[in-house]
Amino acid sequence: MFLINYFSSLNPLAFTNALPGNIAQGLIWGIMALGVYITFRLLDFADLTVDGSFATGGAVTVMMTVKGYNIWVALLCACIAGLLAGLCTGLLHTKLGIPPILAGILTQIALYSINLNIMDRHANQALSVDKYSLILSSRNLTSAIVIGLLFAAVLIIVLYWYFGTEQGSAIRATGCNPAMSRAQGINIDNMKLIGLSISNAIVALSGGLLAQYSGFADVNMGRGGIVIGLAAVIIGEVLGDAILGKRMDFKGRLIFVVIGGIIYYIVIGIVLWLKMPSDDLKLFTAIIVAIFLAVPYLKGKSKSSFAKAGKRAAAMLAGRSATAYGDVDAKNKEEK
Amino acid sequence: MLEIRNVHKTFNLGTINEKHALNGVNLKLDEGDFVTVIGGNGAGKSTMLNAVAGTWPVDDGAILIDGVDVTGLPEFKRASFLGRVFQDPMTGTTATMQIDENLALAARRGQKRGLRWGITKAEKEHFHELLKELDLGLEDRMTSKVGLLSGGQRQAVTLLMASLQKPKVLLLDEHTAALDPKTASKVLALTDKIITENHLTAMMVTHNMRDAIAHGNRLIMMNNGKVILNISGEEKKRLTVEDLLLKFEEVSGEEFASDKALLG
Numbered sequence: 001m002f003l004i005n006y007f008s009s010l011n012p013l014a015f016t017n018a019l020p021g022n023i024a025q026g027l028i029w030g031i032m033a034l035g036v037y038i039t040f041r042l043l044d045f046a047d048l049t050v051d052g053s054f055a056t057g058g059a060v061t062v063m064m065t066v067k068g069y070n071i072w073v074a075l076l077c078a079c080i081a082g083l084l085a086g087l088c089t090g091l092l093h094t095k096l097g098i099p100p101i102l103a104g105i106l107t108q109i110a111l112y113s114i115n116l117n118i119m120d121r122h123a124n125q126a127l128s129v130d131k132y133s134l135i136l137s138s139r140n141l142t143s144a145i146v147i148g149l150l151f152a153a154v155l156i157i158v159l160y161w162y163f164g165t166e167q168g169s170a171i172r173a174t175g176c177n178p179a180m181s182r183a184q185g186i187n188i189d190n191m192k193l194i195g196l197s198i199s200n201a202i203v204a205l206s207g208g209l210l211a212q213y214s215g216f217a218d219v220n221m222g223r224g225g226i227v228i229g230l231a232a233v234i235i236g237e238v239l240g241d242a243i244l245g246k247r248m249d250f251k252g253r254l255i256f257v258v259i260g261g262i263i264y265y266i267v268i269g270i271v272l273w274l275k276m277p278s279d280d281l282k283l284f285t286a287i288i289v290a291i292f293l294a295v296p297y298l299k300g301k302s303k304s305s306f307a308k309a310g311k312r313a314a315a316m317l318a319g320r321s322a323t324a325y326g327d328v329d330a331k332n333k334e335e336k
Numbered sequence: 337m338l339e340i341r342n343v344h345k346t347f348n349l350g351t352i353n354e355k356h357a358l359n360g361v362n363l364k365l366d367e368g369d370f371v372t373v374i375g376g377n378g379a380g381k382s383t384m385l386n387a388v389a390g391t392w393p394v395d396d397g398a399i400l401i402d403g404v405d406v407t408g409l410p411e412f413k414r415a416s417f418l419g420r421v422f423q424d425p426m427t428g429t430t431a432t433m434q435i436d437e438n439l440a441l442a443a444r445r446g447q448k449r450g451l452r453w454g455i456t457k458a459e460k461e462h463f464h465e466l467l468k469e470l471d472l473g474l475e476d477r478m479t480s481k482v483g484l485l486s487g488g489q490r491q492a493v494t495l496l497m498a499s500l501q502k503p504k505v506l507l508l509d510e511h512t513a514a515l516d517p518k519t520a521s522k523v524l525a526l527t528d529k530i531i532t533e534n535h536l537t538a539m540m541v542t543h544n545m546r547d548a549i550a551h552g553n554r555l556i557m558m559n560n561g562k563v564i565l566n567i568s569g570e571e572k573k574r575l576t577v578e579d580l581l582l583k584f585e586e587v588s589g590e591e592f593a594s595d596k597a598l599l600g
Contacts, residue, residue, distance in 0.1 A: 169440065170449045179422075184442050186449070
């Protein structure tokens with residue numbers, strides 16, 4: 001009875017109505033995930049700065065627009081602010097020897113205060129699309145999606161080009177094999193600084209876009225952002241590998257990172273549509289990311305594990321003794 | 337070409353693990369010298385190579401490459417003078433990058449890395465020719481990830497990478513120790529070829545006395561962080577493993593303890 005009531009209360013239209021909004025938000029977080037991809041996958045640096053720099057991007061965009069600056073100028077300044085945040089984490093790590101995760105957390109915590117200061121000590125600042133000319137807004141979802149796609153496309157092209165250049169290749173080498181990179185004359189400290197800066201500039205850009213989309217900046221808007229970014233990166237990789245297989249190249253990876261962001265938000269849409277309490281969303285996200293991070297490991301284990309080897313050994317031993325008994329049986333028959 | 341003057345290095349100073357790895361190493365290599373370095377475990381062979389490479393700063397002494405004092409330069413800045421091949425085949429190459437990308441990275445050793453495309457068409461053709469000479473079939477797999485190659489193939493690629501930009505000194509740190517005997521001799525032959533063709537100055541650490549005798553024009557033996565034997569020219573050509581063992585006892589007053597060195 002309860003179930004019938006529950007399912008009849010679900011409105012399919014409500015889901016389809018929410019879908020464009022989910023896609024637009026997913027695109028914006030997908031752009032953020034491109035930044036996470038640079039640090040997490042290319043630099044092998046789990047950078048927690050992003051939770052702070054995402055909100056910094058939103059805060060700078062909103063406050064500068066409200067103070068009368070052109071929205072594009074505001075967005076550019078947001079990127080520069082994000083870049084400086086990434087640089088700060090990089091300096092903490094390379095010049096002061098602080099481990100990557102801790103360096104990121106320190107900057108993130110510092111940014112909480114800095115973001116409040118940027119927002120005139122308010123936790124939330126509104127940015128009305130009626131008063132200011134914004135690049136995108138949730139008011140017009142079609143244009144928000146198109147503009148989100150344009151931003152993502154331009155970023156993917158620029159990143160594809162950059163990581164194919166001499167400097168970009170050096171960054172990739174640094175993330176994969178620091179000893180080799182030093183031996184080839186690469187200043188790996190500088191490469192980390194550049195990579196972290198670019199990553200956080202992209203994250204701040206995404207924060208600036210989300211602030212416009214939702215019509216406000218909030219000091220907590222980036223909380224858990226790293227997990228959403230990782231979710232997008234990992235969902236994108238699993239999906240891309242499944243669809244493209246061996247043809248999955250760097251271009252494909254970047255594209256699928258953004259697609260991962262969109263899929264993540266569609267899943268969130270489904271969860272909300274199923275009337276799960278929105279307070280539990282972060283728990284849900286953490287579980288999704290844990291599952292996707294665990295899948296490659298468990299897959300490898302399913303092919304080769306002690307449990308499997310043990311079973312095979314048991315089967316082999318059982319088989320051998322079975323043939324041994326078989327021999328005995330045959331002999332018995334002969335004797336008869 | 338290379339001059340090591342009275343270099344000292346102590347690890348874990350003031351702790352129970354304190355180790356005087358280098359105790360006043362002196363060595364001079366002329367241009368075109370190919371010196372093999374032998375010695376027991378912990379004698380300071382690899383430590384001396386790392387001191388030249390700049391893996392860490394030395395405590396005392398000076399290192400000069402081609403007349404330039406590099407003692408104060410960090411590893412990545414010294415890299416422009418040096419070609420290096422490591423004991424672990426995984427260290428010298430980047431597994432997640434393609435063979436040609438690895439070579440392109442090495443071709444820019446000591447140069448500014450800007451916003452030009454990471455690999456040019458002319459380079460690709462050049463790499464194709466060089467890989468063909470290796471005779472490992474790698475020229476047809478230039479866009480394969482290096483992680484898919486075997487240890488021997490990776491060492492061969494690393495050797496090629498070390499010689500793309502002619503180094504002032506080539507440092508080979510037991511670069512065949514992790515390979516099976518057949519692959520090891522192939523890689524050694526390739527090492528000889530690359531050193532001769534490019535007229536390189538080289539230093540090769542090895543645990544294998546026969547290899548140490550068969551390759552290069554000079555041989556040094558180390559013990560307790562010092563060079564205790566320096567043989568070159570005709571004298572080196574006449575060397576046998578037994579000679580070396582005797583000389584070791586004579587100079588150091590102890591028996592050559594490393595099983596690896598005896599069995600090699």
